[in-house]
């Protein structure tokens with residue numbers, strides 16, 4: 001962004017250099033009539049002209065030694081022009097007064113109008129330090145008006161370019177582009193490729209400063225083509241193209257042309273371009289957010305600029321690194337750079353007051369001194385207004401742009417704070433969530449353990465219940481369970497007025513079986529009897545073991561005859577029991593049954609059981625292996 005801020009005073013320096021070069025050309029042209037040999041040597045000198053090259057100085061030195069006291073006034077004038085060009089190029093301000101004195105003395109004696117004009121222009125450049133303000137612009141315009149009619153002096157062309165640039169910087173766009181158009185016409189008139197290249201390069205810089213980067217690119221490329229055609233130095237045009245691509249945000253192209261500029265600068269031994277490109281690389285790194293890299297590039301550019309005393313870029317090195325330093329949180333270092341930048345600006349009389357206020361405002365902003373920052377921003381505007389004599393519309397435009405920047409900055413700050421708050425909230429939630437996750441995990445784990453425990457407890461309880469309600473030997477309901485179920489059946493039957501029949505089953509002569517075959521066989525008989533009985537019954541009918549060899553059979557919802565049929569079937573099945581073991585081949589089993597039906601008068605199961613017992617006793621008494629239905633006569 002600061003490219004545009006640096007450009008104003010850089011552009012003028014270039015113009016001065018170019019102007020000096022043209023003065024040399026003009027001088028050679030003038031001398032061609034008076035002294036051909038000097039002229040030829042100067043021609044060669046000018047062809048290779050580069051005010052910063054050793055070759056140029058050596059040739060010029062030789063020329064001076066050969067013709068120390070050349071009588072021609074025009075030659076003296078030319079030498080004064082060359083001396084002033086060298087002094088201007090090298091910023092050798094201490095030499096200015098002497099050269100200016102020579103030029104002032106010569107002017108009244110020179111008759112050639114164009115040469116006089118060139119001398120006056122040179123004098124003007126040496127006397128103008130503060131070249132960015134309205135007064136300077138007025139002086140340039142006045143000088144242009146003094147140009148001889150139909151002049152072919154390129155000094156006139158370079159003054160037009162200077163006027164165009166200054167007008168644009170003073171935001172007098174219409175006049176600025178008008179001067180460019182005049183320079184264009186003048187270039188057509190004199191048909192000088194070098195001047196053409198200067199027009200295009202200068203126009204490219206102006207277009208770039210005004211944001212017309214594509215048009216600027218076209219202009220720079222034309223300038224480059226002219227320079228290449230002439231075979232003169234063009235590293236600086238490469239550099240300008242690189243800067244332009246940077247403004248177009250085409251970083252790949254920026255790097256490509258930066259590299260070409262560096263290569264060409266190496267060939268031309270142009271340290272100025274090297275400094276320029278390192279500054280550009282610093283800006284590229286800054287735009288990528290690589291602030292440390294950016295500071296490093298600016299530091300390298302600053303060192304080179306200091307070594308070669310390239311003052312514009314000593315200032316740029318300090319000023320440009322302020323933003324990245326602030327981003328790196330090095331506010332004190334940024335402040336030190338600002339102090340240095342201010343000192344250089346004051347010493348060199350650089351017209352950067354507004355820029356310095358702006359930089360200080362940004363530093364204050366980073367120091368959170370917002371009121372001071374705002375004041376400094378307004379001082380930056382005031383400085384711009386004062387310096388450029390802006391119209392109220394331009395002031396309003398600048399103020400609005402600045403306010404928008406501030407508002408945007410504050411909005412960004414607000415959004416940052418909002419995001420931070422959001423992040424804190426999310427962190428808090430995620431912290432809570434973390435705890436909740438742990439809690440959920442622990443609870444799940446506990447629940448799992450609980451479920452497993454419940455499962456085992458239930459299994460054990462079931463086992464216990466089974467144990468408590470089931471006969472261990474026969475696996476049918478035991479006495480307690482059988483009687484309990486009978487109780488429920490009796491209650492249901494009475495409630496629904498449905499019939500209920502019970503049968504007491506007792507294995508006949510079981511003692512004998514035990515005695516004859518042993519208890520184990522007795523157990524087997526008990527198991528087999530229980531098994532076949534159960535097979536004969538369908539739910540809700542059931543059988544339970546009351547104890548020893550005695551069983552209880554309960555038949556629900558059956559009439560007397562059906563009940564007796566079922567009992568008879570069971571009896572028959574028991575009677576037909578066969579045991580596989582050969583020693584049990586002769587073992588026969590039978591059972592007696594005492595049967596009774598639920599009566600209306602029954603209140604307790606004991607009454608039922610008692611009647612069944614009586615009937616069983618009766619069956620035993622009357623020959624066993626039979627079924628007896630209770631009847632009152634059995635009581636007799």
Ligand SMILES: Nc1nc2c(ncn2[C@@H]2O[C@H](COP(=O)(O)OP(=O)(O)OP(=O)(O)O)[C@@H](O)[C@H]2O)c(=O)[nH]1
Pocket residue numbers: 506507508509510511512514518519520521522523526547548549620624
């Ligand atoms: N093997 C075995 N014997 C048992 C078991 N419980 C009782 N007994 C025996 O069963 C026999 C019952 O004999 P009793 O009450 O005299 O009856 P009984 O020999 O069947 O004669 P009646 O009932 O009159 O036909 C006893 O000898 C008990 O020891 C048992 O769980 N297993």
